[in-house]
Amino acid sequence: xxAVMENNFEAxxxxxxxxxxxxxxxxxxxxxxxxxxxxGPGGGRTTSVLSPYLRRRxxxxxxxxxxxxxxxxxxxAEKYVQExxxxxxxxxxxxxxxxxxxxxxxxxxxxxAQMRTNAGLRLAYEQATTGRTGIECLDDWALELTTENWxxxxxxxxxxxxxxxxxxxxxxxxxxFFMRHLLDGDPASNTLSWRWVAGLHTRGKHYxxxxxxxxxxxxxxxxxxxxxxxxMPLDEPPVAGPVSIKPADKLPKGDAALLLHLxxxxxxxxxxxxxxxxxxxxxxxxxxxxxERVRQFDRDAMADALSRASAHFGCEAALVxxxxxxxxxxxxAYAPVGPSASALPKVAGVCRDWDTETWPHSxxxxxxxxxxxxxxxxxxxxxxxxx
Numbered sequence: 427x428x429a430v431m432e433n434n435f436e437a438x439x440x441x442x443x444x445x446x447x448x449x450x451x452x453x454x455x456x457x458x459x460x461x462x463x464x465x466g467p468g469g470g471r472t473t474s475v476l477s478p479y480l481r482r483r484x485x486x487x488x489x490x491x492x493x494x495x496x497x498x499x500x501x502x503a504e505k506y507v508q509e510x511x512x513x514x515x516x517x518x519x520x521x522x523x524x525x526x527x528x529x530x531x532x533x534x535x536x537x538x539a540q541m542r543t544n545a546g547l548r549l550a551y552e553q554a555t556t557g558r559t560g561i562e563c564l565d566d567w568a569l570e571l572t573t574e575n576w577x578x579x580x581x582x583x584x585x586x587x588x589x590x591x592x593x594x595x596x597x598x599x600x601x602x603f604f605m606r607h608l609l610d611g612d613p614a615s616n617t618l619s620w621r622w623v624a625g626l627h628t629r630g631k632h633y634x635x636x637x638x639x640x641x642x643x644x645x646x647x648x649x650x651x652x653x654x655x656x657x658m659p660l661d662e663p664p665v666a667g668p669v670s671i672k673p674a675d676k677l678p679k680g681d682a683a684l685l686l687h688l689x690x691x692x693x694x695x696x697x698x699x700x701x702x703x704x705x706x707x708x709x710x711x712x713x714x715x716x717x718e719r720v721r722q723f724d725r726d727a728m729a730d731a732l733s734r735a736s737a738h739f740g741c742e743a744a745l746v747x748x749x750x751x752x753x754x755x756x757x758x759a760y761a762p763v764g765p766s767a768s769a770l771p772k773v774a775g776v777c778r779d780w781d782t783e784t785w786p787h788s789x790x791x792x793x794x795x796x797x798x799x800x801x802x803x804x805x806x807x808x809x810x811x812x813x
Contacts, residue, residue, distance in 0.1 A: 435478050435609060437726035439692065439734065442479030446493050449474045454498030458505040463643045464578035467570060473579060474506070477610035480513060482727050483690040483759075487514060487780050488809035495810050500803070508796060511784065515795045516614040517762045518781070518788025522668035524763045530617045531714070533598035547595075554593055555603055563640060563648035564588050575609045575719050580643055586623040587635035588650075591657035597624045606715045609723055613713075613764030625659025628791065632659035668789040674782070675774040677701050683751035684735065685709055685773055686743075687766040688724055690759030691731035694738045696776050701757055706735045706743035707750050711769035779806065 435441070453474070460472040479485045487510050494503035520527055541548040552558070555572070557565035567585050571577050577585065582604070589600040601620040605611040618627055625632030634655055641649040677698065683705040686693055693706070708728045712721050728745070736743035760775040761767040783802045787794040803810065 435723065437478075437484070437723045438730040439479075439484045442476065442485040443489075445476055445479070446474075446485060446490060449476065450493040450497045453494035453506045454502040457503075461505070461509075462580045463645065464581045465645060466647060467574065469645075475576075477513075477612075478723065480510075481610045481612045481615075482688055482724075483692050484727055484730070486692055486695065486778070487511075488806070489812075491803070492810045492812055500800070507799065511795055511799055512792060513612070513615055514780065514784045515788045515792050516612075516618045518671075518785030518795075519618060519790075520614040520763045521671050521785060522789050523665065524669070525666065526621070527613055527617060527763045530598050530601060530620075533596065534602040537596045537599040537602070550593060550595060551599060554589060554595060559593065561588065561592070561650055561652065563644070563650050566648075571604070571607050572717075575607055575717070577608070582619065583623055583633055584635040584640055586620050587633050588653060590624050590660065591632075591634065592652070592654045597621070597626075597660065602715070605713045607717055607720065609720055611713055611716070611720065614762065626662055630659050632657070671785055674777050677757060677774050677776065678755040681754055683707060683754040683756045684739070685746065685751070685756050685758040685770070686728065686731050686735065687711065687758060687761055687770060688728065689761050689764065689766045690778075691727055693731060693735045693759070696759055697778070698757060698776060701755075703735075703739040703757075704741050705751060705754060706732065706739060706741060707746035708732050708744065709746055709766065709769060711765040713765055780809075 457473070463472050465472065474490070476485065476490060480487060480490065490510050491503075491507050494506050497503070500507065537547075541551055554564070555568055557569040559565055564585060567577060567581055571585075586597070586600055589595050590597050597620050601616055604616050604620075605613075608616070621627040622631075623633040634657060635653055636655050637650050637653055677700070679700045680702055681704045682698075682701040684693060684696075684698075684703045684707070686706065686708045688709075688711060690696075708731070710724060710728055712724055716724075732743040732745075756771070756773040757776055758770060758773040760777040760781065761770050762781075783805065784795060784798075787798045
C-alpha cells in the first residue's frame with residue numbers, strides 16, 4: 427500500500443513535486459495491485475493523490491510519468507502511466523466534442539430549476555448530498571466529499587453508479603455536485619466519467635456498482651444491500667461526431683504579455699518561441715458553484731504561479747485588471763474546454779507537445795491512446811530524461 431498522504435493539500439508546485447517524489451516508489455506494482463482499494467479517510471492512500479496538481483498543471487503529466495519510469499521502468503509502471511494518459515484522453519475527447527460540456531451545463535441548470543418546483547426531486551437530492559439516503563457507504567462518501575473535498579477514484583465510480591441507477595437521480599446533477607466540491611474537479615474527466623458510468627460515453631456500456639465489489643475494495647467496511655445491480659444504461663439522442671481541434675496559434679515576436687489561467691500554472695516551461703514576456707497577469711475562472719475551499723485552492727495556486735512567473739521572466743505579475751495588457755499582444759497556455767476557456771479573451775494559445783501528441787488519438791475510445799503511448803513516449807525521450 428502507498429504511503430499515507432492526507433488531504434492537507436498545499437496549492438503550490440513545490441508541494442506537488444514533494445508529493446510526486448513520495449509517491450514514485452509506489453507507482454509500480456503497489457499502484458497496480460492496490461489502486462482500486464479505498465481504505466477510507468485516514469487509512470492510507472492507494473493512488474497518487476496528485477490530481478489537484480495535475481488538473482491545474484502545477485506539475486505536468488510528463489513529470490509524473492518520468493518519476494514513475496525512473497523508479498520502476500515503463501513495463502512495471504505501465505498501469506500508472508496509462509492512468510496519467512487517461513486524463514489527457516478525456517481532455518482531448520472533450521476538445522473534439524465541446525458540446526458535451528455545454529450539454530452537461532444545460533442539464534445541470536435544468537435539474538436545479540426542477541428542484542425548485544419538484545419537492546420529491548429536491549428531497550432526494552438533499553438526502554444524497556448530505557448523507558441521509560440510508561445507504562451507509564453513499565452517505566459516508568457524500569460527507570467525505572463535502573468535508574474533505576476528495577474521493578478515491580474507484581469510490582467516485584461507485585457513487586455515480588448508485589446515484590444514477592439506484593437513486594434514479596439525474597446524472598448531470600451528480601456531476602455538478604462533484605464539480606462544486608472536488609479539489610481536482612476537471613471539466614473533462616468529471617463530465618466524461620459520469621457519462622461513462624451512465625452508459626453514454628461508450629453507448630450502452632455502463633458501470634454498475636455491485637455490493638460484492640464494494641465490500642471487496644473497501645476491505646469489508648461496506649456491504650450495501652439495496653443496490654440496483656441489474657439496471658439498463660441511460661440513453662440519449664445520437665450526438666454529433668467529433669470536430670477538428672483548432673490549429674496552433676502563431677506566437678508574437680518581441681514584447682508580449684503572458685496570461686495565466688487555472689488549467690496551466692507552470693508558465694516557466696511553456697514553449698513561447700521568440701516572445702519576450704514583459705508583463706504577466708492571472709485570470710481566475712472558478713467552476714460554477716465551486717465551494718470556498720476549492721476557490722481558495724485556486725487562488726493559492728494562482729498566487730504561487732504568479733510568484734514563480736515573476737521570478738522566471740523578471741517582470742511584474744498580478745491578477746488581471748481592466749486594461750492590463752492593452753498595449754501588448756497576449757499569449758496564454760491553451761485552455762481546454764471549461765471555465766478558463768470560456769473566460770479567456772482573444773489570445774495566442776500555446777499548446778504543449780503532450781497534448782498535441784495525444785489529442786489526435788482521443789476522438790473515440792481510450793484504446794487508440796493506450797496503444798499509442800509507447801510511440802508517443804519514444805518520440806519524446808526528453809520527457810523521461812527530465813530535460
